[in-house]
Amino acid sequence: MTPGAPRPEPVQVVKQRRDAALQTLVAGVPYIRFLGITFDRRGDELTAVLPFDDKLIGNPQLPALHGGVTAAFLETAAIIGLSWSLLWEDMEAGRIDPARLDPLLLPRLPKTIDFTLDYLRSGLPRDAYARARVNRSGRRYASVHVEAWQDNRGRLFAQATGHFLVPAREA
């Protein structure tokens, strides 16, 4: 090792910091808890998970997920995905210290301008997953695409595109 070169941080320290930041971002939102949505993290990639619950049903005869639940799930995946990508940059650049993130003062969440959903097949009474891709994130606006699936990653049951107002960032 070159003398003077900083030792890489232990992997557990890095993981703990990133998980704590994600936890702070998600835990503060009552509606995410109400729907039961959780987030799996692999590096910077997030997968939103919606465990099935009877209260998510919109058609008891089939049964099928409520279209509004699908909308809410994808919008949540988009907002957290976008917010996480902004937080990630600041965190990795050392501009913020996740250990000192105040859940109440945490970077404001992006505001949805519009959200367009494609319902591709009916949502089954099973767990659902979603991943968001930030196609463009500027100073004020962002465009995010979300894909959602259940049993097969290749068989989407819904997809969506949304535009968001990016919260003003601290100098």
Added chain:
Amino acid sequence: MVPRVDEGMTGMDENGKITGARRFIESIPHARALNMTLDDLAEGMAAVSMPYDARLVGDPQTGVIHGGAVSALMDTCCGAAVMSHPGSAAGTATLDLRIDYMRAATPGQRLRASATCHHITRSVAFVRASAHDDNDDLPVATATGAFTVDTEGGGPA
């Protein structure tokens, strides 16, 4: 995604129709979870509302309801409007839905959605909806959507 509205209807008169439809809407598990009520129903038109609820908050700093809950309200209302249309035989499901968020809903206020099914073909119903809080002048959100027209057993009337 909402199944047939005519199940459990008590009569063909307006009050009976609304009573049956109300019982139906309020039997949808997710509509019940959000405490939605059907306030009005006419041919191709519906009004559905829900109370402010701290569990639905999307921005803890302001107490503003999450957009997803507003979407759930409007999707339900759109489905009810499709099923109340005379050209719709059985159930319906959302094909696509676009929601525009004009402003934050005022915390503490009831959200009221109204939807109109303005055109229907044998396969597709076209719907417009808006959601208001106590300020009637500016909607919180508007939506446009396309819904399936299910013709379970029989085909279109």
